Amino acid sequence: MAAPTVDRDLDVLFLGGKTDRRAARLAGLAPVLWDRDVDLRLFSFSKPVRPGAPGLAFGDDKYRLLARTSVLLNIHRDDVRPGYYEWARMVEAMANGCCIVTEPVAGCEPFIEGEHFIATDDLEQVVAELLDDEERCRKIGESARRAAMHEFPLSSALAPVLEELDSVRPPVDRPRRVPRYRRRMIVAQQHPLLPPFRPHHEIRTRLYRALIAETALRRRVERTRSLVRHGAEDHVDLHRSAAYDGATPQVSVVVTLFDYGHLIEETLDSIAASTDVDIEIVVVDDHSGDNGRDVVAEFTERRPDVPLLLVASAANRGLPAARNLGFERCRADRVMVMDADNLLYPNAIERLSGALDDDPDAAFAYSTLEEFGVTSGVRSAMAWTVERLCESNYIDAQAMVRRSAWERNEGYPTDAELTFGWEDWAFWLRLAAAGEHGVHVAQMLGRYRTQVESMISTTNLVADHMIDHLRLQHPDLPWPTD
Numbered sequence: 333m334a335a336p337t338v339d340r341d342l343d344v345l346f347l348g349g350k351t352d353r354r355a356a357r358l359a360g361l362a363p364v365l366w367d368r369d370v371d372l373r374l375f376s377f378s379k380p381v382r383p384g385a386p387g388l389a390f391g392d393d394k395y396r397l398l399a400r401t402s403v404l405l406n407i408h409r410d411d412v413r414p415g416y417y418e419w420a421r422m423v424e425a426m427a428n429g430c431c432i433v434t435e436p437v438a439g440c441e442p443f444i445e446g447e448h449f450i451a452t453d454d455l456e457q458v459v460a461e462l463l464d465d466e467e468r469c470r471k472i473g474e475s476a477r478r479a480a481m482h483e484f485p486l487s488s489a490l491a492p493v494l495e496e497l498d499s500v501r502p503p504v505d506r507p508r509r510v511p512r513y514r515r516r517m518i519v520a521q522q523h524p525l526l527p528p529f530r531p532h533h534e535i536r537t538r539l540y541r542a543l544i545a546e547t548a549l550r551r552r553v554e555r556t557r558s559l560v561r562h563g564a565e566d567h568v569d570l571h572r573s574a575a576y577d578g579a580t581p582q583v584s585v586v587v588t589l590f591d592y593g594h595l596i597e598e599t600l601d602s603i604a605a606s607t608d609v610d611i612e613i614v615v616v617d618d619h620s621g622d623n624g625r626d627v628v629a630e631f632t633e634r635r636p637d638v639p640l641l642l643v644a645s646a647a648n649r650g651l652p653a654a655r656n657l658g659f660e661r662c663r664a665d666r667v668m669v670m671d672a673d674n675l676l677y678p679n680a681i682e683r684l685s686g687a688l689d690d691d692p693d694a695a696f697a698y699s700t701l702e703e704f705g706v707t708s709g710v711r712s713a714m715a716w717t718v719e720r721l722c723e724s725n726y727i728d729a730q731a732m733v734r735r736s737a738w739e740r741n742e743g744y745p746t747d748a749e750l751t752f753g754w755e756d757w758a759f760w761l762r763l764a765a766a767g768e769h770g771v772h773v774a775q776m777l778g779r780y781r782t783q784v785e786s787m788i789s790t791t792n793l794v795a796d797h798m799i800d801h802l803r804l805q806h807p808d809l810p811w812p813t814d
Contacts, residue, residue, distance in 0.1 A: 339400070340399075340400055340401060340402045340429075341369060341400055342369050342370075342371055342397075342400045342401045342402065343365075343368040343369045343370060343401075343402050343403060343463055344365060344368060344369075344370045344371075344401070344402070344403045344404075344405060344459065344463070345370075345371050345372075345373070345397065345398070345401040345403070345404050345405070345430070346358065346371075346372045346373060346374070346404075346405040346407070347373045347389070347394075347404075347421065348373075348374065348375075348406075348407065348409075349374070349375055349376065349377075349409065350374040350375065350376045350710075350713060350714070351409050351410070352709060353407075353408070353409065353410060353411065354374070354407045354408075354409065355374075355703075355708075355709035355710040355713070356707075356708045356709050357407045357455065358372060358374075358407070358702075358710050358776070359702045359703055359704065359708040359709055359710055359776070360455070360456055360708065361405075361455060361456055361459065361776075362677075362702035362776040362779070363456075364456050364459055364460045364463075365459075365775070365776060366677040366679065366775070366776055366777065367677070367678075367679055368463060370774070370775045370776075371397070371401075371774045371775070372700055372710075372713065372774045372775065372776070373387060373388070373389065373774060374700075374710070374713045374714055375387060375388060375714060376714065376720075378720075378723060378812070385717070386715035386716060386717050386772075387714055387715025387717075387772065387774070388715075394424070395424070395428055398424060398425055398428035398430055399428045399429065401425075401428070401430050402430070402431060402462075402463070402466075402469050402470075402473070403430065403431050403432075403433055403459060403462055403463065403469060404421075404425040404430040404431070404432045404433070405433055405434075405455070405459070406418060406421065406422065406432060406433070406434035406435065406437075407434075407435060407455070408435050413436060414435075414436035414437050414438045414451075415434075415435055415436065415437050415438070416437065416438060416439060417437045417438065417439045417440040417443075418437075422434075422440075422443075422449065423480050425476075426443075426448065426449070426476035426477060426479065426480035427477060427480045427481055428477070429473040429474060429476065429477040430473050430476070431449075431450070431462060431469045431470070431472040431473040431476070432448075432449035432450065432472075432476065433449070433450050433452065433455060433458055433459055433462065434449060434450070434451050434452075435451065435452070435453065435455070436451045436452070436453065437451055442479075442483075442484045443476075443479060443484070447472070447475055448472070448475055448476040448479050449472070449476060450462075450472065536793045536794060537793070537794055537797070539793055540793040540794045543793075544752065547650075550648065551647060551648050551649070551650070554619060554646070554647035554648055555647045557646070557647070558646035558647045561646070562646055565647065566645070566646075566647065566649075567645075567646040567647075568643050568644060568645050568646065568657070569642075569643075569644040569646070570641060570642070570643060570644075571628075571629060571632070571641070571642040571644065572640070572641055572642075573632040573635075573636060573638060573639060573640040573641075574632075574636035574637075575636060575637050575638060575639045575640075576612065576639045576640060576641055578639075579610070579612050579639035579663075580610065580663075581610050581611050581612035581639060581663055581664040582609050582610045582611070582664055582666065582685065583609055583610070583611050583612075583664050583666045583667070583668055583681050583685055583732070584611070584612050584613075584614055584662035584663060584664040584666070584667045584668070584735075585603050585611055585612070585613045585614065585667075585668040585670055585681070586614050586616065586655060586658035586659060586662065586667055586668070586669055586670065587599060587600070587603070587613060587614070587615045587616070587658075587670045587671070587672055588616050588618060588651060588654045588655055588658065588670075588671065588672060589615055589616065589617045589618065589620060589624050589628070589672040590617070590618045590619075590620050590624075590648075590651075590654075590672070591620050591621055591622050591624065592620075592622075592624060592672035592673050593620065593622040593623040593624035593625075593626070593627045594622075595672060595673045595781075596615075596624055596627050596628060596631075596672045597627050597630075597631055598675065599670065599672055599673065599674065599675060600613065600615075600628070600631050600635075600638075600640075601631075602675040602676045602677075602779075603668075603670065603676055603681075604635055604638045605676075605678045606676065606678055606679075606680065606681045606682070607678045607679055607682060608679070608682040609681050609682045609685060611639070611668075611681060612639040612640070612641065612662075612663060612664065613638065613639065613640040613641070614640075614641045614643060614658045614661050614662055615628050615640065615641070615642045615643065616643045616645065616654045616655070616657050616658040616661075617642065617643065617644045617645060618645055618648050618649055618650070618651070618654040619645050619646065619647055619648040619649075624672070625642065625644055628640075628642050629642065641661060643657060643658065643661055645657070650746065651744075651755050652743075652744035652745060652746045652755040652758075652759075653744075653746050655669065655743075655744050655755075656743040656744055656746070659735060659738050659743065662735060664735070665734060665735045665736060666685055666688060666732055666733075666734060666735070667732065667733050667734075667735050667738065668680075668681055668684070668730075668731075668732045669729050669730060669731055669732075669733060670729075670730060671729060671730065673781045673783070674701075674730055674778065674779060674780050674781055675778065675779040675781070676777070676778050676779070677776075677777050677778065677779070679777065680699065680777035680778050681732070683699070683773055683775065683777055684697040684698070684699060684731075684732040684773060684777065685697075685732065687732075687771050687773050688732065688734065688771070690771070691771045693769070694734075694769055694770060694771040695733065695734055695737035695741075695763050695768035695769060695770060696731050696732060696733040696734065696737065696763070696768075696770045696771075697731065697732045697770065697771045697772075697773060698712050698727055698728070698730070698731035698732070698770055698771075698772060698773070699712065699772070699773040699774075699775055699776070699777035699778060700712055700713045700772075700773070700774060700775060700776050700777070701713075701728055701730060701776065701777075701778045701779065701780040702776045702778070702779050702780065703779075703780050703781075703782050704779055704780070704781060704782065705781045705782040705783055706782045706783055706784055707782045708782075709782075710776065711726070711728055711780055712726065712727050712728045712730070712731075712772075713726075713774075714726055714772070715772040715774075716769055716770040716771065716772055718764045718809065718810060719810050721757075721760055721761065721764055722761075722764075722809050722810055722811045722812060723812050725754065725756060725757035725760065727756070727760055727770065728756065728780060729755075729756040730778050730780065731770070737763065737768060740766075741762055741763055741766055741768065742762075744758070744759045745758045745759065745762060752798075754798060754802075757802070758802065758805075761802055761805070761806050761809065762805075762806070764806070764809060765805075765806040765808065765809055
């Protein structure tokens with residue numbers, strides 16, 4: 333079971349199915365883990381998977397991963413207290429010398445809490461203390477390895493049971509009978525009696541079309557005003573910081589801004605705090621109705637050392653077109669895409685850029701994001717898989733995209749009427765259909781702000797039509813069957 337001993341270059345490892353509770357607990361650990369070497373392997377299965385599935389580790393690969401790990405995190409799926417002792421996960425980690433930090437557990441005998449593992453409700457403090465005390469972490473891991481491999485080996489406990497099972501005569505193979513009621517149930521599942529329940533479908537469709545028409549009318553008015561005032565419907569004003577002209581950025585950061593004047597300064601501060609990489613910031617103000625442009629201008633006065641270009645549009649273009657405009661103004665081939673209300677940890681850009689170095693064929697790189705605000709959790713938490721992408725958009729816009737990949741795939745789709753609110757998903761699907769792929773960094777390197785939203789968003793009014801539209805655009809992708 334144990335892999336050969338190697339240098340423990342991985343500070344913290346988590347392996348487990350993604351649940352809301354686990355996601356919230358992991359988000360609470362982000363301030364402790366962002367600057368560590370971390371691998372957060374969350375997964376969600378809609379069908380059986382095989383070895384080699386992206387983001388998963390089986391057999392020897394799993395044991396080698398454990399042998400590299402200093403601290404293994406164990407977080408229970410639900411709130412039952414104390415949780416059960418997850419024998420398979422714990423013993424595998426112990427045999428490979430990991431120091432296990434788990435939420436409180438029951439039924440762990442003969443292993444002893446405090447000697448072979450640590451159980452606590454305060455994961456954040458205990459993990460931080462262990463990472464700063466390498467000797468204690470090593471001692472607990474070694475004590476666990478000795479216990480699992482020599483003092484209490486499972487082979488001794490299971491040997492009598494296995495001998496008894498070997499003596500049991502296997503049953504004669506017989507055709508499996510399916511009860512009549514089971515056959516009827518299968519038929520019913522294959523041919524539902526009722527169509528999917530979609531209440532008020534016509535009303536929802538009319539409302540969606542009215543909202544889209546209202547947005548289109550407002551944009552036409554703004555373009556006409558721009559034409560009258562500036563002689564062009566798509567006029568933009570450019571404002572450069574003192575450091576902009578002389579900068580040679582390795583990574584451009586595109587921030588789209590629309591009515592987030594109260595949050596944009598915090599976002600810019602988080603980007604400017606990036607370490608070990610030369611950046612420029614391109615802020616595209618999509619004709620905001622608040623003081624966002626003034627806040628950006630004040631930031632350039634306060635931080636003249638930060639290369640920043642403000643692209644101020646005289647008419648609203650919509651999110652995908654605003655992003656495309658930002659890409660056009662970028663000078664680096666690697667473009668970090670940001671929304672104006674989200675944040676970065678200081679090492680995010682450098683580590684995502686490193687992921688693109690490690691995979692030269694990848695079109696983009698993304699990391700797990702810590703959700704904060706109204707609710708906590710994680711997103712963008714699973715590896716790139718086209719099948720999963722066709723089921724739902726699990727990758728947020730906050731990602732580093734090669735400008736060359738953006739160019740050869742014609743940028744973000746701008747057919748807003750049928751992808752309104754799903755522009756990022758449409759872009760990822762466009763890349764997937766072209767044979768491109770992304771690479772996932774399984775660390776919480778960014779922060780996604782959750783805010784109060786209406787219960788029925790504009791996006792979800794006609795979700796079924798929008799999915800049908802995406803299917804028609806990319807019929808060769810592995811869409812789920814009904």
